[in-house]
Amino acid sequence: xxxxxxxxxxxxxxxxxxxxxxxxxxxxxxxxxxxxxxxxxxxxxxxxxxxxxxxxxxxxxxxxxxxxxxxxxxxxxxxxxxxxxxxxxxxxxxxxxxxxxxxxxxxxxxxxxxxxxxxxxxxxxxxxxxxxxxxxxxxxxxxxxxxxxxxxxxxxxxxxxxxxxxxxxxxxxxxxxxxxxxxxxxxxxxxxxxxxxxxxxxxxxxxxxxxxxxxxxxxxxxxxxxxxxxxxxxxxxxxxxxxxxxxxxxxxxxxxxxxxxxxxxxxxxxxxxxxxxxxxxxxxxxxxxxxxxxxxxxxxxxxxxxxxxxxxxxxxxxxxxxxxxxxxxxxxxxxxxxxxxxxxxxxxxxxxxxxxxxxxxxxxxxxxxxxxxxxxxxxxxxxxxxxxxxxxxxxxxxxxxxxxxxxxxxxxxxxxxxxxxxxxxxxxxxxxxxxxxxxxxxxxxxxxxxxxxxxxxxxxxxxxxxxxx
Numbered sequence: 079x080x081x082x083x084x085x086x087x088x089x090x091x092x093x094x095x096x097x098x099x100x101x102x103x104x105x106x107x108x109x110x111x112x113x114x115x116x117x118x119x120x121x122x123x124x125x126x127x128x129x130x131x132x133x134x135x136x137x138x139x140x141x142x143x144x145x146x147x148x149x150x151x152x153x154x155x156x157x158x159x160x161x162x163x164x165x166x167x168x169x170x171x172x173x174x175x176x177x178x179x180x181x182x183x184x185x186x187x188x189x190x191x192x193x194x195x196x197x198x199x200x201x202x203x204x205x206x207x208x209x210x211x212x213x214x215x216x217x218x219x220x221x222x223x224x225x226x227x228x229x230x231x232x233x234x235x236x237x238x239x240x241x242x243x244x245x246x247x248x249x250x251x252x253x254x255x256x257x258x259x260x261x262x263x264x265x266x267x268x269x270x271x272x273x274x275x276x277x278x279x280x281x282x283x284x285x286x287x288x289x290x291x292x293x294x295x296x297x298x299x300x301x302x303x304x305x306x307x308x309x310x311x312x313x314x315x316x317x318x319x320x321x322x323x324x325x326x327x328x329x330x331x332x333x334x335x336x337x338x339x340x341x342x343x344x345x346x347x348x349x350x351x352x353x354x355x356x357x358x359x360x361x362x363x364x365x366x367x368x369x370x371x372x373x374x375x376x377x378x379x380x381x382x383x384x385x386x387x388x389x390x391x392x393x394x395x396x397x398x399x400x401x402x403x404x405x406x407x408x409x410x411x412x413x414x415x416x417x418x419x420x421x422x423x424x425x426x427x428x429x430x431x432x433x434x435x436x437x438x439x440x441x442x443x444x445x446x447x448x449x450x451x452x453x454x455x456x457x458x459x460x461x462x463x464x465x466x467x468x469x470x471x472x473x474x475x476x477x478x479x480x481x482x483x484x485x486x487x488x489x490x491x492x493x494x495x496x497x498x499x500x501x502x503x504x505x506x507x508x509x510x511x512x513x514x515x516x517x518x519x520x521x522x523x524x525x526x527x528x529x530x531x532x533x534x535x536x537x538x539x540x541x542x543x544x545x546x547x
Contacts, residue, residue, distance in 0.1 A: 130356065152265070155257055337357035354368045354372050385420065385422075394413060420432075432460050
């Protein structure tokens with residue numbers, strides 16, 4: 079009877095365990111597994127907009143993708159092609175910025191669309207032409223600076239394609255420097271972000287794209303002209319699109335490529351690059367979706383991400399012993415010189431999701447140490463990726479013990495190359511010495527047998543003879 083009850087008990091336990099395992103498997107299939115990328119997800123969902131095709135939002139410091147939508151879809155670049163045009167033109171023509179050139183018909187060949195009204199024979203400074211092409215986004219100016227940079231527009235387009243491949247924009251193909259529609263000229267939002275990041279390294283380019291307005295003095299063919307920044311996020315002061323945190327990169331549209339708005343957003347120490355492309359065109363006076371969505375997307379990023387202090391400069395990272403001071407109780411604290419701040423989701427838990435790891439340059443602390451001396455590096459890891467770093471310093475000085483210092487130098491000499499060479503030379507000389515001073519065939523000996531001199535006088539001979547028997 080007892081065996082029957084025991085068997086039933088074991089059967090019930092097995093059934094309960096199997097049921098519990100079934101529940102756990104079901105729950106695990108429902109709850110998603112969060113990886114490194116999921117850690118960066120915002121607590122607030124990003125805004126949606128059906129009237130824009132491709133979106134890519136990048137944090138520049140960590141090269142972290144904050145949001146993307148069809149970022150690798152091949153699309154027409156529209157005016158965003160001028161980002162590459164401006165970059166290459168600034169590189170090649172910066173040293174000639176104050177030079178005055180004469181516009182020729184070949185320079186304007188293929189120019190159409192948005193025009194500054196340049197004509198053959200007109201004399202302008204290269205700096206004004208660069209401003210018109212990059213800041214004003216005028217197509218005729220873009221063709222002129224392309225011609226001046228490479229000797230022909232076709233040669234300049236070759237330069238554009240070579241540079242795209244060099245920086246890894248493998249899905250981008252250029253057919254002109256203006257962005258006017260060509261069925262073979264394509265790009266992606268991700269490629270456009272790569273190109274914009276490269277362009278932002280050029281100081282002249284950044285100066286031009288950040289200018290609100292520029293006046294070109296009267297020329298031999300035109301009265302003075304005022305160039306306004308084409309980018310409404312920058313130049314539409316007081317308007318519905320203006321964003322004081324933005325530095326314009328490029329904006330424009332074609333019928334085939336739609337509206338493309340690329341901008342740099344800088345606020346509270348953060349720098350994000352926003353690429354919104356293939357936006358729907360609207361009637362004059364209506365809100366342009368690409369501009370409106372860019373502002374909403376950047377506002378969302380500002381709420382969802384930001385710089386947070388993970389290690390204050392006043393808080394010790396660790397306490398370590400200091401060697402070579404003459405006492406075993408010498409210790410000091412490790413600090414960062416300034417507050418260590420990193421870009422993180424606002425909902426990230428610093429205590430459980432962020433880790434600090436430090437590495438000492440010499441593997442340990444050894445006197446002498448100066449106050450404020452850098453002794454290593456600390457890195458910040460979140461979501462499986464290193465997202466920040468800082469030098470590690472000591473805030474107090476330590477002198478090295480004299481006797482230990484002398485012994486350490488002697489030890490260093492014994493382990494040095496000079497000592498090894500000296501020892502080898504000594505051994506070689508000793509072997510040579512022993513070879514030539516001992517053994518058969520020696521030239522000299524260290525022990526000589528004494529032979530007294532023979533006396534040859536007559537008295538000695540006579541005595542010697544008289545003693546013979």
